[in-house]
Amino acid sequence: MATLVSSAARQPDGLIPSGQLWLARPTLAACLRGTIVRSTVGHVLSDEDRINRFPATPLCSLSWWFTGRSEHLVPQRPDTMADLSSPREAYPGRWVLAGPQTRPSSSHCAGPTHAMMVMFMPDALHQLTGLEPQALTDRMVDAQTLLPPEWIAMCEAVQRQADDAARLECLEDFLEPRWQACRPTQPLHTQRYGDWAAHLAQRAAMSAPGRSLRQLERRIKRWAGLPLRELRGFGRAEQAFFDIIASDTAGESVKWADVAAGAGFSDQSHLCRVTRRITGYAPQALYQGIHREEAFWVYRIWV
Template sequence: MFKIDQPPHPVGSPLSAARNAMWLPRAGLAAAVRAVVLRDSRGLTLPDAQRYTYFPASPLCTITWFLHGDCHLVHASLPPPPDSRRERLPDFCVGGPFNHPCCSWVSGEVHALMLLLPPDALLALTGLQAGELLNRFADGSRVLDDGWQQLSRAVAAAADDEARIALIEAFLTPLWAQVRPPQSLVSRLNSDWLQHLALRAANSGLGRSVRQVERRIKSWTGQSLRELNGMGRAERAFLEGVAAERDGLINWGELADQTGYADQSHLCRQTRRVTGFTPAELRRRLAEDEGCWVYRLWGLSELHLRQD
């Protein structure tokens, strides 16, 4: 896998020195794995407000190892009030897709690896239906088979994160070769993946009407075609905005037009629905809010890929 390290923040930045990294898959796993993400805040004492992590609504599923520390799913709208209800997550857990933005909170230092998978890959690799995990997490030690349990123990015992990534890759590569759907195609973005999924749904079974295709997609992903299209468009707008930010000031009207929104207001409404923040607020938080480290990593990976 190809590693992307978050560079150190400039002197005076309000962001912490926590280690964040992302590994992108090689060609053989590109249809099954979107990325593996690392968060490591060991050795740092972060104030409560910096212990949150914000996630957008997403069709992706996750398999996460909390190697050090604990993590809690926060049940609240964003940004969450301090007295929000928190649910402790298992140290080895499987997360389904989320049709709304969410966040997590850690009580102190944390060291975690998160494997990101499209719903169809989750089904093929684990037998778990994404729709049954919609907006929730399950204990991996209870819902995954012996092969995954052995991998989990090996990941926990590995000497370092590079060794853990090698173990995950070595486990997934032969397994995916055996179970991959015949029509699975490489897709880097949610919108590309959805196009492939819609094509597969249209070619599955006897019925090919729009309604039948939509029913198949919802049964496979737990979400409607409209919801998935909205997430894909929002992801493209975010990544195009990251690129525009690098090249100069963002023109929100042009960005809305380029990414398929009716106008700037439509872009703002959809961004808030998917991320919990308006585009301007999300942009500010990318520079100032520790909790947006996932967004910063995802944007950094896009810049790396565009430069290659």
């Protein structure tokens, strides 16, 4: 069954222990990157603390709400992050299917909320359902309009389970035989973005006749929803993120130039541009938000 690997019990002082990251059973490691669970039930939060900040991501996701509901905060301008004064949009449907997101996003929960987001590798979702991640890029849709009927029955079954562990077991019991039947011959078992992008490029080169650069790019974009260049950018950004956390854990001051060089960026300015594009924040502002603000809980549990 899924394994709880990170929880908000490790949160900095003053921030609530409300988030969890679960990793899938080993047989689904190449299919699911992880599952994020968030519950604010029983906690007293300010309106500002009920904002949720999410980075851009190459992953697809499927979300459930067990208590409460979230609203999407729409930024006033494309180059700004949304806040409490921003317009709000209801998420579509009872369960929400999202494709790769090229921009950071924010949501708000008006009251106590308990929700779960399962994160699929986009090529795995394509293998399982036939859906094209490219057609879902930067979209969030009602899952009932796109997923096959047996998937909708699974969503309903997950909704009825008594706790998070049972919900994950129900989901994994559904996925495991289907993934074993359709997974690539040599699936990747480690899921760092950089490794996955390299593996995807190799699969594209070997999977069918026609190996020109344009044909390979089309194949990768069909499987992943994003071009290889963007996937590699996510890989560098993730490496920088983990390098920062490693320095922080060791009690060392973060040296941004060293982080940039170690993750493969051309210089510190390059790191800043990519970090702002993926998260909406400059590296130092993101670092401070992770340590001080409730809204950045998803970044905290990722490590």
